[in-house]
Amino acid sequence: MRLRSLLFVPGDRPERFAKAAASGADAIILDLEDSVAAERKDFAADAVRDYLGDRVGVTRLVRINPLGGAGQARDLSVAALADAVMLPKAEGAATIAALLDALPGCPPILPIATETPAALFQLGSYTAHADRLCGLTWGAEDLPAAIGAATSREEDGSYTAPYQLARSLTLFGAHAAGVAAIETVFPAIRDMEDLAAYAARGALDGFTGMMALHPAQVEPINAAFTPSAQAVAWARAVVDAFATSPGAGVLTVDGKMVDAPHRKAAERILARTDQDAR
Numbered sequence: 001m002r003l004r005s006l007l008f009v010p011g012d013r014p015e016r017f018a019k020a021a022a023s024g025a026d027a028i029i030l031d032l033e034d035s036v037a038a039e040r041k042d043f044a045a046d047a048v049r050d051y052l053g054d055r056v057g058v059t060r061l062v063r064i065n066p067l068g069g070a071g072q073a074r075d076l077s078v079a080a081l082a083d084a085v086m087l088p089k090a091e092g093a094a095t096i097a098a099l100l101d102a103l104p105g106c107p108p109i110l111p112i113a114t115e116t117p118a119a120l121f122q123l124g125s126y127t128a129h130a131d132r133l134c135g136l137t138w139g140a141e142d143l144p145a146a147i148g149a150a151t152s153r154e155e156d157g158s159y160t161a162p163y164q165l166a167r168s169l170t171l172f173g174a175h176a177a178g179v180a181a182i183e184t185v186f187p188a189i190r191d192m193e194d195l196a197a198y199a200a201r202g203a204l205d206g207f208t209g210m211m212a213l214h215p216a217q218v219e220p221i222n223a224a225f226t227p228s229a230q231a232v233a234w235a236r237a238v239v240d241a242f243a244t245s246p247g248a249g250v251l252t253v254d255g256k257m258v259d260a261p262h263r264k265a266a267e268r269i270l271a272r273t274d275q276d277a278r
Helices: 014-021 038-052 072-079 093-102 117-122 125-132 142-147 161-177 192-205 215-224 229-244 260-277
Strands: 005-010 027-031 059-063 084-087 109-111 135-137 180-183 209-212 251-253 256-258
Touching: 005 014, 005 215, 014 027, 014 038, 027 038, 038 059, 038 072, 059 072, 084 093, 093 109, 093 125, 109 125, 117 142, 117 161, 125 161, 135 161, 142 161, 161 180, 180 192, 192 215, 209 215, 229 251, 229 260
Parallel strands: 005 027, 005 209, 027 059, 059 084, 084 109, 109 135, 135 180, 180 209
Antiparallel strands: 251 256
């Protein structure tokens, strides 16, 4: 499942579904949670259920409401039809187990893993259900609200220290579980320059994809999380060098020393390139 870009679309706006699917995003997230008012939850569920009955060429996730709510049965009946389920307010392996119990045959799961204080202490536990996950992501909005913080960001838009920590723990938790590490949204939907810089920073740090709020954000996100021609050429040179000298621990490629960590990084780049080509 390729997940460079994941575009949110409100579940109660079915007129937007086709446009979202045609945006170039690798996946769309049909939202039954935050973007849908309480009185429109049933309408949204029906609209998403109808849409999932048609075949389209994009991966479709359904973001359900947190487990335990009054609409759980309704949401899970819709999620069962999706390619994957986005799980809000996730608090580690126990929440994944609860979803799996509630929805036998559950599609792959993408937890939002930092929306409560307790969630931060469980980011290493997702390895227990790694085979049921398609990734791990985080958010910078619910957590400050949960602890009474004024904001998660500095005046220049960068994260304050607590939310830098949440981001980093998600990144390492995802890689510990061997699943996609998905960067959170960039809320300034008209600021393409800063979005591109933010997405590039995420890719540099080790995230493998990012969520989007508007179709215009998809192209810059895809560009940031697609290995460049230069990176692919370097990766092929490194892999080829080790294939030619399989017993070597350290080699020189383009005048620079490379060893086992470089080889692993090169193999990751080529694996992503092969996935993008499919």
